[in-house]
Amino acid sequence: MQTLDPSIVPASAARTGPGDGVLMKSWRVFQALVSGVLLLLVGSCAKDPGMEAIETDANGYFCQKCLAKMFTDRKVFLEKCPRCKEDALVEVVGYRCAKDQHQTLRPKVSGPEGAAVCEQCSMQLKNALFQPRKNNLGTWGATKAGPSPE
Numbered sequence: 001m002q003t004l005d006p007s008i009v010p011a012s013a014a015r016t017g018p019g020d021g022v023l024m025k026s027w028r029v030f031q032a033l034v035s036g037v038l039l040l041l042v043g044s045c046a047k048d049p050g051m052e053a054i055e056t057d058a059n060g061y062f063c064q065k066c067l068a069k070m071f072t073d074r075k076v077f078l079e080k081c082p083r084c085k086e087d088a089l090v091e092v093v094g095y096r097c098a099k100d101q102h103q104t105l106r107p108k109v110s111g112p113e114g115a116a117v118c119e120q121c122s123m124q125l126k127n128a129l130f131q132p133r134k135n136n137l138g139t140w141g142a143t144k145a146g147p148s149p150e
Contacts, residue, residue, distance in 0.1 A: 056131035060092030060142055062107040069142035071134060082145050092142070094132040095125040105132050105140040 058071045063081040065088035072078060080087050090107040097104070097118040104119045116125040132140070 056133050058132070058134040058137055060105070060132050060137045060140075061089045061145070062092050064088040064090055064107070069137075069140060070145035071137040071142045072145055076146070078145065092132060092137065092140075094130045094136060095128045096130055097121060097123055097125060098128060099123050103130075103132075103136060105136060 057074050059074065059077060060069075060071045061078055061081075062069055063084060063086065065086040066081060066084040068081060068083045069092070070078075070082070071092075078089055081089055090109060092105055093108045095104045095106070095116045095118070096102075097120065100118065100121050100123075102118055102120040104116060104125065106116060116128070117123070118125055
């Protein structure tokens with residue numbers, strides 16, 4: 001009786017049944033889909049730095065009339081200063097220094113006086129804008145304010 005050398009048997013003859021090629025292709029497609037879904041899930045866990053810079057839990061304000069620093073909850077917006085009742089509120093924004101990571105909070109104003117400089121190292125702060133959070137505003141000296149009574 002003659003035996004076949006396994007090294008010379010063609011790959012097509014090694015299949016055990018007529019539908020095995022279709023099953024293997026389906027299995028590979030299934031594996032690719034599962035791998036893709038897992039990559040999406042793992043990749044979406046990281047926070048986008050751009051989104052992190054604009055997300056906040058508070059709104060910061062500075063009154064240009066009485067110089068009051070205040071903040072409200074994220075969903076509460078002020079139109080007039082609760083302290084002096086004037087329409088002189090300016091939104092507060094933050095800047096993060098790339099050199100020393102110091103956070104500088106200040107009123108959001110335009111023009112030459114709006115150019116931000118790091119309070120620690122005096123470096124010009126460009127492309128460093130972020131929305132301050134409650135803890136940042138509290139450290140800055142702002143107090144919590146509610147909506148002004150009508």
